[in-house]
Amino acid sequence: MALFSSLTPVFIAIICVLIGVIMKKSGEKEKRDTKSKHPSRLWVDEDLKDGTDHPLEEEEGEEEWQGLEENVAHVLFTGERYSEAEMIERSQTFYELLNKRRSVRFLSDEPVPREVIDNVIRTAGTSPSGAHTEPWTFVVVQDPYLKHKIREIVEEEEEINYKKRMGDRWVNDLKRLRTNWIKEYLDTAPYLILIFKQVYGRLPNGKKKTHYYNEISVSIACGILLAALQNAGLYTVTSTPLNCGPQLRVLLQRPANEKLLLLLPVGYPRKDATVPALTRKPLEDIMVVM
Template sequence: MVPAAAAPSPFPTVPLRPVEVPADEAEERCRAFHQVMSQRRTVRDFDPAPLPEGVVEWAVRTAATAPSGANVQPWRFVVLTDPDRKRRLREAAEAEEREFYGRRASEEWLTALAPLGTDAHKPFLETAPAVIVVFEVHKGPNSPRPYYTKESVGIAVGLLVAALHQAGLATLTHTPSPMRFLNEICERPAEERAAYVVPVGYPAPGARVPDIHRKPLDEVMVRL
């Protein structure tokens, strides 16, 4: 039975131009992408060397291709390279982190974090040549109400991290809490709420990372 044709949309549409991949190449493309991404690690020791021209801009363009609820695109990417702003960011973030590690975090949480070697000391917020602060954009004088805001911004940050990794750069997704101090440092209005702080740069020479491993496929995927 042939399905009935959908009623024409009252809103403009354009033809879909999908990426065409031969079926016999699809798995290999997924495998190649996995091989690159499986080498991605969160880095806390950065080289202060400057970033290649244009890389951050293209990575943000890629992040902004993410799907979003009602296509509101509720994100703002603030790129900090000014040393004074990065210093202020570090000072404010470390103050919040001292509260977290000293008072707010449960023993269970601290035990889970122990193998990663994290603490309230965040020098990477200054040493990384760029820090991208990602804001959720909520309803305000110049912005509409967003839908599925956290989900939308989370997908965009995933694309951002993947794009930067493809360019040979290291990242870290830092989430100090609360983060209202970032509105002042980044000169953003009240309807924008900081969600992620992403230092970007090359790993420092001799940088080391925790010896951790990913769960195997049969622990993360269920086929029904």
């Protein structure tokens, strides 16, 4: 990365402005050319919209995620190279590490070193993203009052979900199985990581900047985050707080272009933590070789 140091911030700013001008021109042309050819297509999940949304006009994405990156210098690249035996061994060891991961919803209140949280989020930030827009914000909540407010919002919505959406029979069945709308881990976990996708950005001239494939990009970053947590010996449960996004966004003072994608409580498993006795599909059920 030493080669990159010649790219001073000023140079980068000039490039950004140039990209903005080029995109604007081509965007105008594109609108004329294709407006009627492409039927309506949504970039943003409807369920993550809220009243303050400013939906972008529909735009086509880049096929390759490096589209905008083409406007900067190119440098030679040589990656790590291992022997074949090393590759097999490394891939096997990594599989065994990640195969021990389970979603854990019984988390203790033991403190976790903040440096580890910084490192796992740094790691998530190495993810690729559409046109290198890096459209993610990781909000780490450690304040007990805020955690409790989040719990109140999530539980209130979840109670409505359970009472309105599920039939009596299902709710009764779930009672026996100890599942309900109570999310104790939102209080006990030392950290809650709320991951927001930035559905658009801002160009230096203040205009909106398309964040191509932002939901896929941020989800990929979350996959890398889950791998980093497992590698560090930390546990979580992947949750998508249905209908809570707008309230949580306002609580956490995130701008309107950010939509909540996932909420990950992070900590150590409680001594009495349990997980469902599930198995995973074998390789032959998920892979096809041609």
